[in-house]
Amino acid sequence: MRNQGILKATNFVQELLKNKIPTGGTVIDGTMGNGNDTLFLYKQVGDSGKVYAFDLQVMALENTRRIFRENNVFIDNKPIQLILDGHENIGNYVKEAIDGAMFNLGYLPSGDKNIVTRPETTLQAIKSTLELLKKGGMMSLVLYYGHPGGIEEKNSILDYVGQLESKKYLVMECSYINHENNPPIILLIEKK
Numbered sequence: 001m002r003n004q005g006i007l008k009a010t011n012f013v014q015e016l017l018k019n020k021i022p023t024g025g026t027v028i029d030g031t032m033g034n035g036n037d038t039l040f041l042y043k044q045v046g047d048s049g050k051v052y053a054f055d056l057q058v059m060a061l062e063n064t065r066r067i068f069r070e071n072n073v074f075i076d077n078k079p080i081q082l083i084l085d086g087h088e089n090i091g092n093y094v095k096e097a098i099d100g101a102m103f104n105l106g107y108l109p110s111g112d113k114n115i116v117t118r119p120e121t122t123l124q125a126i127k128s129t130l131e132l133l134k135k136g137g138m139m140s141l142v143l144y145y146g147h148p149g150g151i152e153e154k155n156s157i158l159d160y161v162g163q164l165e166s167k168k169y170l171v172m173e174c175s176y177i178n179h180e181n182n183p184p185i186i187l188l189i190e191k192k
């Protein structure tokens with residue numbers, strides 16, 4: 001069956017990461033939100049893998065627990081760690097090499113719109129994640145930047161990833177060129 005909506009940002013990054021994340025792999029969801037990517041990542045790595053998911057909002061952890069329950073996955077017995085902390089602190093929790101990571105920046109549509117990702121913490125998270133990434137591993141970032149401060153965050157990320165050493169990383173930017181109102185930008189970083 002054709003995958004409808006594959007060019008939707010969230011579907012697109014999942015389709016790409018599917019090829020990168022093995023059963024038994026270790027992965028990070030840097031922005032848990034409603035848990036959609038956390039669930040996707042768990043389905044990729046399975047019970048022999050490990051998922052670390054971060055968010056600042058209690059609501060994100062609750063929503064993520066709910067989406068897992070609705071999918072008949074009972075987190076407590078699973079290798080899934082839902083962490084109520086900022087992704088800038090990834091290094092305090094993840095001590096092993098990872099196969100992939102996903103970040104969807106911005107705010108949680110159903111949550112507190114004042115809680116947004118911010119340039120300094122996002123850059124710290126990207127740096128920590130790239131250090132943990134295995135060779136051949138991939139990190140995705142979906143940049144939503146319509147909120148106050150969003151453009152500054154987008155620009156600082158593009159500046160940073162645009163200067164990553166090309167011998168070590170392949171960095172790709174995908175954007176929607178026929179949309180108005182700050183359509184998301186997708187960044188894919190593969191470690192060589």
Ligand SMILES: C[S@@+](CC[C@H](N)C(=O)[O-])C[C@H]1O[C@@H](n2cnc3c(N)ncnc32)[C@H](O)[C@@H]1O
Nearest residue numbers: 031032033034035036037055086087104108117
């Ligand atoms: C666009 S939403 C993520 C959507 C999520 N991927 C999903 O599938 O529903 C962005 C999330 O980032 C969270 N966030 C903001 N700053 C953060 C930080 N420093 N560390 C971790 N999460 C953060 C927000 O609370 C929000 O839930």
